[in-house]
Amino acid sequence: MSFITLENVSMTYGSNGTRTTALSGVSLSIGEGEYAVITGESGSGKSTLLCLLGGLQLPTEGRLVIAGTDLSTFSADSLAGFRGRTIGFVFQAYHLLPYLTARENVMVPMATDKKSSREKVERADVLLESVGLSGKEERLPSQLSGGECQRVAIARALVHDPPILLADEPTGNLDSATGDQILDLFSELHGAGKTILMVTHNHWNIERGTRSVLLRDGRIAEDNPLRPVHRASRLAVPAQAGA
Amino acid sequence: MNIRKLAWKNLFRRKSRALFTGLGIFLGIGTFVAISSITMRMEGAVRDKLDKFGANILVTPRTEQLSLGFGDISLGGTQVAHAQLTGTDEKSIRSISLSERLRMVVPYFLTAADASGKNLVWMGIRPKDIAESRPWWKVQGAELSAPGEILLGSEAAVALDKGPGGTVEAGGKTFRVAGVLHPTGEKEDGMIIAGLDDVRSLAGSPDGVTFFEVAALCKDCPVEDIVAEISTKLPGAKVSAIRSVVESRKAAVDQFRRLGLGVSAIVLAIGGLMVFVTIMGNVQERTREIGILRAVGFRRRSIQSLLFWETGWIALAASVSGGVLGSVAAFAGAPLFGAERGRIEVVPILVGTAIGLALGLLGTVPPARRAASLSPIEAIRSL
Ligand SMILES: Nc1ncnc2c1ncn2[C@@H]1O[C@H](COP(=O)(O)OP(=O)(O)OP(=O)(O)O)[C@@H](O)[C@H]1O
Ligand SMILES: [Mg+2]
Numbered sequence: 001m002s003f004i005t006l007e008n009v010s011m012t013y014g015s016n017g018t019r020t021t022a023l024s025g026v027s028l029s030i031g032e033g034e035y036a037v038i039t040g041e042s043g044s045g046k047s048t049l050l051c052l053l054g055g056l057q058l059p060t061e062g063r064l065v066i067a068g069t070d071l072s073t074f075s076a077d078s079l080a081g082f083r084g085r086t087i088g089f090v091f092q093a094y095h096l097l098p099y100l101t102a103r104e105n106v107m108v109p110m111a112t113d114k115k116s117s118r119e120k121v122e123r124a125d126v127l128l129e130s131v132g133l134s135g136k137e138e139r140l141p142s143q144l145s146g147g148e149c150q151r152v153a154i155a156r157a158l159v160h161d162p163p164i165l166l167a168d169e170p171t172g173n174l175d176s177a178t179g180d181q182i183l184d185l186f187s188e189l190h191g192a193g194k195t196i197l198m199v200t201h202n203h204w205n206i207e208r209g210t211r212s213v214l215l216r217d218g219r220i221a222e223d224n225p226l227r228p229v230h231r232a233s234r235l236a237v238p239a240q241a242g243a
Numbered sequence: 244m245n246i247r248k249l250a251w252k253n254l255f256r257r258k259s260r261a262l263f264t265g266l267g268i269f270l271g272i273g274t275f276v277a278i279s280s281i282t283m284r285m286e287g288a289v290r291d292k293l294d295k296f297g298a299n300i301l302v303t304p305r306t307e308q309l310s311l312g313f314g315d316i317s318l319g320g321t322q323v324a325h326a327q328l329t330g331t332d333e334k335s336i337r338s339i340s341l342s343e344r345l346r347m348v349v350p351y352f353l354t355a356a357d358a359s360g361k362n363l364v365w366m367g368i369r370p371k372d373i374a375e376s377r378p379w380w381k382v383q384g385a386e387l388s389a390p391g392e393i394l395l396g397s398e399a400a401v402a403l404d405k406g407p408g409g410t411v412e413a414g415g416k417t418f419r420v421a422g423v424l425h426p427t428g429e430k431e432d433g434m435i436i437a438g439l440d441d442v443r444s445l446a447g448s449p450d451g452v453t454f455f456e457v458a459a460l461c462k463d464c465p466v467e468d469i470v471a472e473i474s475t476k477l478p479g480a481k482v483s484a485i486r487s488v489v490e491s492r493k494a495a496v497d498q499f500r501r502l503g504l505g506v507s508a509i510v511l512a513i514g515g516l517m518v519f520v521t522i523m524g525n526v527q528e529r530t531r532e533i534g535i536l537r538a539v540g541f542r543r544r545s546i547q548s549l550l551f552w553e554t555g556w557i558a559l560a561a562s563v564s565g566g567v568l569g570s571v572a573a574f575a576g577a578p579l580f581g582a583e584r585g586r587i588e589v590v591p592i593l594v595g596t597a598i599g600l601a602l603g604l605l606g607t608v609p610p611a612r613r614a615a616s617l618s619p620i621e622a623i624r625s626l
Contacts, residue, residue, distance in 0.1 A: 120244055
C-alpha cells in the first residue's frame with residue numbers, strides 16, 4: 001500500500017539561461033510506516049526530493065501523491081496548510097527562531113490554531129518531555145546544546161502529530177554520540193508508526209532504516225529494502241489531544 | 244503563542260529598528276496633532292471673538308459728504324447729518340423680527356469738548372456695556388462705575404498728564420479719573436471715555452446718539468437680513484455690516500491651517516515611506532525566519548498578518564505618543580499663536596492615531612506582499 005508516490009517527477013531550477021535539473025524522472029513509492037534513508041553525493045538532489053515531498057515546492061513535471069492527496073491539485077499556499085497537518089520537517093540547522101524559548105518554538109506551528117494558549121502550552125510541554133527536554137522549556141536556543149536544539153525542532157515537527165516526518169541531515173551538525181541519540185529518537189518515532197524519510201551523509205545511519213535509496217545526478221541509482229516494515233502500535237508518541 | 248504574540252516578541256527583539264520604523268509616524272502625527280490642535284484653538288478664539296466680541300453692524304446717521312474743493316485742492320469738507328439718532332432708536336432696533344439674534348445694541352455719543360484746557364473727543368458709553376462691547380480694554384486703575392467718573396485713553400492720559408485719581412475739568416464740572424486704558428491701537432487711545440449721560444450733558448444733547456454698535460449672534464447668521472430689517476425700521480439711518488479685523492484674522496488662521504496640514508502631510512508621507520523602507524529591509528533580513536514559518540505550515544496570509552501586527556503595534560504606539568506630544572506642544576505653544584489658552588483637544592489625537600495607524604499599515608502592504616511571495620525552500624536553504 002503506497003503512502004507516498006512520485007511518478008516520473010522532475011525538478012528544474014532557474015530559467016532558460018541557467019537551468020539546473022535537480023531531479024529527472026524520479027519514480028518512487030513509499031509505504032506507510034517505512035523509514036527510508038536517502039543518500040547520495042552532494043548536489044545529487046536529496047534536499048530537492050525532500051522539499052518536494054514536503055510540499056515546500058511543486059515539481060516542474062510529474063505527479064506527487066501523499067496520503068492519498070495529489071499535491072499538484074494544490075496551490076502553493078494551500079500546500080502550507082497541508083504541510084502543517086501532514087508533514088513534520090526537521091532540518092540540519094534546526095531552524096529554530098532564536099528569540100523564542102524552547103516552548104515557544106514548539107508552539108509556533110500552533111500560532112494559527114484555534115486553541116487556548118493553555119492548551120498550546122500543555123501540548124508543547126508534553127512534546128518537550130517526550131524528546132527528553134523537561135525542565136528546559138524556558139531556555140532560548142542559544143542556551144541549549146546542538147542536540148537539544150534538534151530535539152526542540154523534532155518536538156516542533158510533531159506538534160500536529162503528522163503521519164510523515166522528513167529530516168534533512170538531522171545529525172549533520174552534531175557529534176556522533178549526540179547524533180546517535182537523535183537517531184534513537186527517530187527510531188522511537190518510527191516504532192510509534194511514523195513514516196520517516198531521512199537524508200543522511202553518514203553511511204552508519206543507513207542501517208537504521210527499512211529502506212535505502214541512493215540518488216545520483218538527480219536519478220535513483222539504487223533502491224534496496226533493508227528489513228521488513230513492522231506496523232507498529234502508535235504508543236510511544238503522545239497523540240495530539242482530540243486528534 | 245499566536246500571531247499577535249509572535250509579532251510582539253519580534254518587536255522587542257529589534258527595539259531600535261522598531262523605534263526607527265515608528266519615528267516618521269511619530270513626528271508626522273505629532274506635527275499633525277499640534278497643528279490641528281492649535282488651529283482648532285485659534286479658530287475657537289476667532290469664533291468666540293466673532294460671536295461675543297465687538298460689533299458686526301454699525302448704525303450711523305445718514306450723512307452726505309459735501310466736498311468743497313477746486314481740482315485737487317481740498318478746502319475741507321462738511322458732514323451734514325440728515326437725521327440725528329436718539330435713544331428711542333434702540334427700541335426700534337430691538338423690535339426687529341430677528342431680534343433674538345441680537346446680542347447687544349450699544350449707543351455711543353461722541354463730542355469734542357474742552358478738558359482741562361485741551362480739546363479732546365469724549366466718548367459716552369453706558370458703563371454696563373463696556374464689558375461686552377469693548378472686552379479687550381484693559382484698565383489700569385478702576386473701571387467706570389459712577390457718574391462723574393472718566394477713563395482716559397493712553398494718549399489722552401499723556402496729553403493731560405493725568406493718571407488714576409486725577410481730575411479733569413470740563414463744562415464747569417470736575418470729573419475724576421477712575422482709570423487709564425492700556426493702548427488699544429484704536430481711536431479711543433486719544434479719547435476720554437465717560438458715562439453716556441455725562442457726555443450728553445456736556446454736549447447739551449440729552450437724548451443724542453452718535454451711532455449704535457449692534458452685535459448679532461453670528462456663526463452663520465443672516466447679517467444681511469438683519470441689516471435690511473434695521474434699515475427699514477430706521478429709514479434715516481445708515482446701517483452697515485462691518486468686516487471686522489476678526490474676520491481677516493480668520494482668513495489668516497485658515498491659511499495657517501492649510502500650511503500646517505500641508506507640512507503634516509509631507510512629514511506623514513515621509514513617515515509612511517520610512518515604514519515601507521524599514522519593513523522592506525526587515526523582510527529581506529528575515530527571509531530565513533519567514534521560510535521557517537512557511538515550512539512549519541504558515542500560510543501566506545499568516546505571514547502577512549504577522550507583519551501587519553508588527554507595524555500595527557509600532558504605528559499605534561508611534562501615533563499615540565506622537566499625538567500626546569503634539570497635544571502637549573500645542574498646549575504649551577497655543578499662546579504664541581494668539582489662542583488665549585491651550586487645551587488638550589481629543590479629536591486631533593483620535594484622528595491622528597487613525598491616520599498614523601492607516602499609514603503604517605499602508606506602508607506595510609508592499610513588504611508584506613513580498614514576504615508572502617518568498618519561496619520557503621530558498622529561505623531555509625540559504626545557510
Ligand atoms: N534554488 C535553486 N536554484 C538553482 N539551483 C538549485 C537550487 N536548489 C538546488 N539547486 C541545484 O540542484 C541540485 C540539487 O541540489 P540539492 O540541494 O537537492 O542537493 P543535495 O543532494 O541536497 O546536496 P547536499 O548534499 O550538498 O545538501 C544542485 O546542483 C543544486 O545546485
Ligand atoms: Mg541538501
